[in-house]
Amino acid sequence: MSLLELRKLNKHFGGLHVTNSVDLTLRAGEIHCLIGPNGAGKSTLFRLILGEHHPGSGDILFAGENITALKSFARIHRGLSVKFQVPGVFKGLSVRQNLEIALQSRHRGRELEAEIGRLLAFLGLESEQAQIAGNLSHGQKQWLEIGMAVSLKPRLLLLDEPTAGMSPEETHMTGEMVQRLNADGMTVLAIEHDMAFVRQVAHRVTVLHLGQVFAQGSIDEIVADERVAAIYLGQAHA
Amino acid sequence: MTGLLAMFRRLEGPQTAGRGPAFWGLFALVLAVALAYPLFSDGYTVGNTVYFFVWVFIALSLCLIWGYGGSLSFGQTAFFGIAGYGYGILTINFGSAYGFTLVALVAAVAIAALFAVLLGYFMFFGRIAGVFLGIVTLAVTLMLERFMAQTAGPEWHIGTARLNGFNGMSAMPPLTIPWPGEPIVLFADVGLYYLVLGLLVFVYLALRILMNSSFGNVIVAIRENPERAEMLGYDIRKYQLITFVIGAALAGLSGVLYTVWGQYITPSSMGMTAAALPLIWVAVGGRSDLTSTVIGTLVVLAAFQALTIYGSQYALVFMGVLLVLTVLIAPNGLVLGVMNWLGRIATRLTQRAG
Numbered sequence: 001m002s003l004l005e006l007r008k009l010n011k012h013f014g015g016l017h018v019t020n021s022v023d024l025t026l027r028a029g030e031i032h033c034l035i036g037p038n039g040a041g042k043s044t045l046f047r048l049i050l051g052e053h054h055p056g057s058g059d060i061l062f063a064g065e066n067i068t069a070l071k072s073f074a075r076i077h078r079g080l081s082v083k084f085q086v087p088g089v090f091k092g093l094s095v096r097q098n099l100e101i102a103l104q105s106r107h108r109g110r111e112l113e114a115e116i117g118r119l120l121a122f123l124g125l126e127s128e129q130a131q132i133a134g135n136l137s138h139g140q141k142q143w144l145e146i147g148m149a150v151s152l153k154p155r156l157l158l159l160d161e162p163t164a165g166m167s168p169e170e171t172h173m174t175g176e177m178v179q180r181l182n183a184d185g186m187t188v189l190a191i192e193h194d195m196a197f198v199r200q201v202a203h204r205v206t207v208l209h210l211g212q213v214f215a216q217g218s219i220d221e222i223v224a225d226e227r228v229a230a231i232y233l234g235q236a237h238a
Numbered sequence: 239m240t241g242l243l244a245m246f247r248r249l250e251g252p253q254t255a256g257r258g259p260a261f262w263g264l265f266a267l268v269l270a271v272a273l274a275y276p277l278f279s280d281g282y283t284v285g286n287t288v289y290f291f292v293w294v295f296i297a298l299s300l301c302l303i304w305g306y307g308g309s310l311s312f313g314q315t316a317f318f319g320i321a322g323y324g325y326g327i328l329t330i331n332f333g334s335a336y337g338f339t340l341v342a343l344v345a346a347v348a349i350a351a352l353f354a355v356l357l358g359y360f361m362f363f364g365r366i367a368g369v370f371l372g373i374v375t376l377a378v379t380l381m382l383e384r385f386m387a388q389t390a391g392p393e394w395h396i397g398t399a400r401l402n403g404f405n406g407m408s409a410m411p412p413l414t415i416p417w418p419g420e421p422i423v424l425f426a427d428v429g430l431y432y433l434v435l436g437l438l439v440f441v442y443l444a445l446r447i448l449m450n451s452s453f454g455n456v457i458v459a460i461r462e463n464p465e466r467a468e469m470l471g472y473d474i475r476k477y478q479l480i481t482f483v484i485g486a487a488l489a490g491l492s493g494v495l496y497t498v499w500g501q502y503i504t505p506s507s508m509g510m511t512a513a514a515l516p517l518i519w520v521a522v523g524g525r526s527d528l529t530s531t532v533i534g535t536l537v538v539l540a541a542f543q544a545l546t547i548y549g550s551q552y553a554l555v556f557m558g559v560l561l562v563l564t565v566l567i568a569p570n571g572l573v574l575g576v577m578n579w580l581g582r583i584a585t586r587l588t589q590r591a592g
Contacts, residue, residue, distance in 0.1 A: 050469065076471035088469070090462035097252055101459045102470050104452045109244075145466075152471060 002061075003028040003156055003187050004049070009058035011044055011211075018044045020211040021058070026156070031178065031188040033198045035222075036208035037232055042191045043085060045208065046160055049189075050082055051075050063155065081154035085161045085191075087141035091134030095125055095144060098133050102148040115151070122177075123147045139170040143177070150181055157181065159190040163197050175200040195223075207231075249443060251450025253306070253458060255527045255577050260584070272435055276428045285426040285499075290539045291434045292495040297519050297535040298445060298528065299488035304517075305525030306449055307481045308461030309367070312513055313375030314489040316382050319508035321350040321490030322497040323386070323401075326410040330399035334411035334421075343413065343494050350490030351483050358482040362475045367464070379508045386505035406504030413498050426499045434495055438532075441488065445528050448484075457481055511554065515542075518561045524574025534573040 004026040011019045019041045026032050034042050047053040049060060051072040060068045067075055090098050099116050107115045120126045123143045128136060133144060142162060149157060162178070163171040171194055178201050182188055192198050198205060198219055205222045207215040209231050215222060222228055250257040256265075276284045296314050303311045324346035332338050360366075361374060390403025401407060413424040413433070424430040448454055459467040460474050468474050497503045506512060516535075523534015538560070545553035568575040 052465075071473070072468050073471050073473045076469060082469050084465070084469075088463055088466040090459050090466065092462050093458065094252065097455070101455045101467075104455060105471060148466070148470065 001028050002026060003063060004189070005059075005061040006045075006049070007059040007061065009045070009048060009060065010056045011041075011048060011053060012056050018211050019048065019055075022208075022211070022213055024206060024213060026187060026189055027204075028155075028187055029182070029185065030203040031182050031190070031201045033202040033205045033219075034189065034191045034208060035193070035198065035205060036214070040208040041211040042208050043160060044211075046082065046158055046191065049075075049158065050080065076152065076154075079155035080158065081149040081152045081156070082158040083142070083145045083149045083160060083162055085164065087138070087145050089133040089136075089141050089144050089148070091132070093133060094129065095120075095131050095133055095136070096129040098144055098148060099151065102151040106152075119147050119151055138165045139167070142166065142174070146174075146177065150186070154186065156187045156189065159188060159192075161191055161193065163192065163194050168196070171197050172200065245447055248447045248450040250446075251454075253449040253454050254446050254529065255524075255574065255581070256529050269439065273432075276431055281427040284428055284431050286543075288426055288431050288434050288499055289496075290536055291431075291438055292492055292499055293516070293519070293539055294438060294492075294532055294535050295441065295495065296489045296492035296516050297523070297531050298441060299485035299492070300516050300520045301523075301525055301528060301531040302445065302449075302488070303481055303485040305520065305527070305531065306454065306461065307457050307478060308464075309478060309482070310369075310372040311375045311482070311485065312372040312517070313377075313379035314485065314516055315508045315513045316375070316379035317350040317354060317486040317489035318493035318496070318512075319379070319382055319386070319503065319505070320353055320493070321346040322493035322503035322507060323407060324349045324490075325494045325497050326407040326503055327396045327399045329410045330407075331397040334414040337414065337416040337421075339411055339413045339498075340415070343498070346494045347487050347490040350493065351487040354483045354486030355479070358479045358486075362478040362482065365475075376513060379513050380510065383505045383508040386508070404505055406502055406506075408502035410497065410501055412501060424498070430499065437491070437495075441491075442528060442532060449528065453477070453480075515557065518557050520571075522560055522564045522572055524571025524577070526570065527574050527577070530571050530574035530577060534571060537573070 002025045006022050006024040009019050009022040010017070022045060034045070036042055044053060048055050051067075051070060055068065058068075059066055062075070062078055062080065065078070067078060070078070090101065093101075096116060099119050100112065103112055103115050103119070120129055123146070125140060125144060125147070128140065133141065136144065142164070146159070146162060159178070163174050166174060175197050178188055178190070188201075190201070202219050205217065205219050206213060207222060207228050214231065215225050215228050275287070296318055299314050300311065303309055325342050328342040328345060329339055332342070357378060361371060366374060386401065387404045389401035390405070392400070394401040394403070399407065413430065415422040415424065422429065424433055449457070456467060456472050456477050459470075459472070460477060464474055493503070493507070496507070519535040519538045520531050522538050523532070524530030542553050542557065545556055564572055
């Protein structure tokens with residue numbers, strides 16, 4: 001069963017065709033990785049799914065409902081959640097406050113305290129809870145934002161380069177975190193450049209190139225595809 | 239009962255400086271001194287203190303919108319003026335009998351708030367942010383000033399209330415409380431002092447509770463990262479609008495109390511200088527904290543008034559210098575800087591004692 005369906009999604013910025021008739025279907029329960037060279041339109045596609053940009057034409061269906069015209073916050077209420085490329089935490093507030101703000105619309109009082117505790121443990125940030133979020137290491141900020149995103153208990157989690165700037169160990173831990181979330185029933189769509197991470201978590205991979213879906217399949221199929229190797233080396237139209 | 243208790247617990251929290259018995263003991267002491275102060279002072283000085291208190295409401299409004307919400311409104315004086323003129327027009331037309339001045343106070347604040355709903359709707363739902371918000375709000379207050387300044391002719395009147403152009407509107411009745419026998423008229427001395435002090439304490443405590451509530455959490459979240467706040471499912475436009483309207487009501491309250499205090503209001507109260515001064519008070523005090531804003535505003539106002547003895551232009555130059563120094567030395571505010579420093583010392587002492 002499909003959870004997210006993009007139908008002929010087009011987005012222009014002036015003369016630049018950033019996404020060109022993108023068709024993409026996400027199955028409920030899968031971890032799907034979106035890869036492609038810089039400028040392929042991956043982040044723009046995320047912003048279209050989230051409602052930060054509006055497509056020139058095409059439709060976005062989430063759990064069978066057409067959400068193309070909905071505002072961002074309304075899409076979040078439907079069950080979408082995101083971790084941005086640049087860590088989007090509330091830098092001037094404590095780690096605890098960051099999580100409280102994310103959780104307070106669903107939980108109150110003691111239940112809220114318990115949820116914050118549970119999330120801190122999941123993220124391994126218990127000893128940093130009083131720390132100002134801006135002072136965390138880059139990896140910890142990434143985790144905090146993932147924590148805020150998953151606190152909404154979304155049906156679809158969008159991760160834009162969740163391991164950017166992380167060490168190999170941190171990357172592996174992030175992969176395990178994503179797998180645990182997926183095991184709990186969360187569908188994940190991740191933009192990622194780190195192929196070790198993609199290999200660790202992805203059920204399916206879509207390659208985006210020049211705003212179009214270029215290839216799709218398992219990681220082994222994608223790696224074996226010579227055309228994909230060529231676009232990464234800049235020889236797609238050679 | 240538990241709800242009430244939870245509300246009072248929010249008097250303290252991460253969004254407001256000052257906590258624990260030491261802080262509230264000091265608060266009670268300051269309040270006791272403020273309550274006893276008129277008994278040991280003359281009517282003029284008490285009236286002058288009321289004048290200082292009156293401005294604290296507009297400073298708090300800016301603290302809320304700018305310091306907590308992150309939206310720099312340069313035009314809080316627009317709401318100040320609208321409410322001030324509103325009170326004048328209502329009371330000049332309908333008089334002060336049957337406690338109408340109190341109704342006029344509330345109505346004038348409501349008119350300012352309603353204007354903020356309209357203006358705020360177009361700004362926040364039109365996604366105007368950052369410096370453009372400052373430009374729009376400044377333009378609105380300057381437009382209102384220009385408009386009111388050209389209403390000198392006799393054709394400019396609402397009912398029996400003449401708008402009077404640049405000379406402003408005057409002779410509106412002071413606040414009058416109906417009382418068996420003789421109504422109590424609150425002239426700008428002891429009577430008005432206690433009313434304004436009471437309002438100030440109420441607004442200060444109410445804002446502390448509001449900012450430490452889940453609503454306050456969202457407001458500071460929007461200041462820190464509006465995109466993230468929206469992606470947590472908050473309709474940030476609504477939160478920004480509500481904050482803007484509460485701020486406008488507070489600025490309006492300042493305007494009505496100012497009009498009541500001096501029994502006059504002029505277009506210059508919405509002009510460039512008037513619009514810029516609250517920014518300086520709030521920036522110098524510490525825009526992201528209520529207590530720092532209150533202390534900073536009172537100190538800077540008292541210093542400003544003392545300096546005007548040597549000439550008001552010198553005092554304005556001093557204000558400019560003060561703002562530059564604040565931005566360079568303590569961008570989060572001088573008073574807040576000192577309060578945080580004292581807090582750190584207190585923590586160190588308790589740790590050593592423990």
